[in-house]
Amino acid sequence: MSKKVLIEGPISPEKIAKSIENHSSKTGIGAHNIFLGQVRADKHEGKIVEGIEYSAYEDMAEKIFHEIRESIFEKYDISCMHIYHSIGKVKVGEISLFVFVSSKHRAVSYEASRDVVEQIKEKTPIWKKEIFEGEGWHWV
Amino acid sequence: MNTIKVLFFGSLEDVVGVKEKDFSDINATDSLFKILNKNYPKLNEKTFQVAVNQQIINTNTTLNNGDEIALLPPFAGG
Numbered sequence: 001m002s003k004k005v006l007i008e009g010p011i012s013p014e015k016i017a018k019s020i021e022n023h024s025s026k027t028g029i030g031a032h033n034i035f036l037g038q039v040r041a042d043k044h045e046g047k048i049v050e051g052i053e054y055s056a057y058e059d060m061a062e063k064i065f066h067e068i069r070e071s072i073f074e075k076y077d078i079s080c081m082h083i084y085h086s087i088g089k090v091k092v093g094e095i096s097l098f099v100f101v102s103s104k105h106r107a108v109s110y111e112a113s114r115d116v117v118e119q120i121k122e123k124t125p126i127w128k129k130e131i132f133e134g135e136g137w138h139w140v
Numbered sequence: 141m142n143t144i145k146v147l148f149f150g151s152l153e154d155v156v157g158v159k160e161k162d163f164s165d166i167n168a169t170d171s172l173f174k175i176l177n178k179n180y181p182k183l184n185e186k187t188f189q190v191a192v193n194q195q196i197i198n199t200n201t202t203l204n205n206g207d208e209i210a211l212l213p214p215f216a217g218g
């Protein structure tokens with residue numbers, strides 16, 4: 001089994017920078033495609049969202065992430081791929097999803113990245129609870 | 141005697157009041173849902189998929205000792 005996708009709390013910009021740096025020795029790569037999901041300050045019935053609390057059926061989610069990964073490698077000619085998704089609390093403006101796809105040429109990196117994100121939205125058992133400023137929350 | 145574990149995720153946790161609950165002597169998903177719907181009538185109003193041992197099922201499924209059944213509301217990752 002590959003390393004874990006789900007990590008507690010927000011994904012730091014430093015982690016993203018470090019991931020880019022880690023690829024400098026992989027000189028066959030000519031294109032990186034990075035997708036970042038950021039928590040938005042939505043309004044719901046007049047209340048403003050201050051953060052999201054993510055929860056997951058963790059074992060199943062890791063299994064599905066692994067299957068998504070396998071399917072992407074089978075379908076596209078990519079060099080490597082990393083996915084990180086937050087669980088627990090993430091404040092507005094912070095990053096909760098980091099998808100990093102690398103390939104020799106650019107075209108395939110866009111396609112694969114989009115496919116990964118769509119599959120994550122559709123297939124992984126993850127839920128979010130919007131936490132409002134002041135008090136209250138609501139399941140999305 | 142067989143014991144199964146039922147997990148309630150997302151908003152379903154609020155409907156049932158707990159994250160998980162054990163049940164005894166239930167041998168299929170249909171009988172489990174008869175009991176759940178009776179004990180928690182609000183479950184009937186909810187949309188969810190069902191997974192048995194992390195596999196999503198679409199028909200009545202036999203349950204064995206130690207099985208883990210999860211009620212999964214619509215996913216909202218990302």
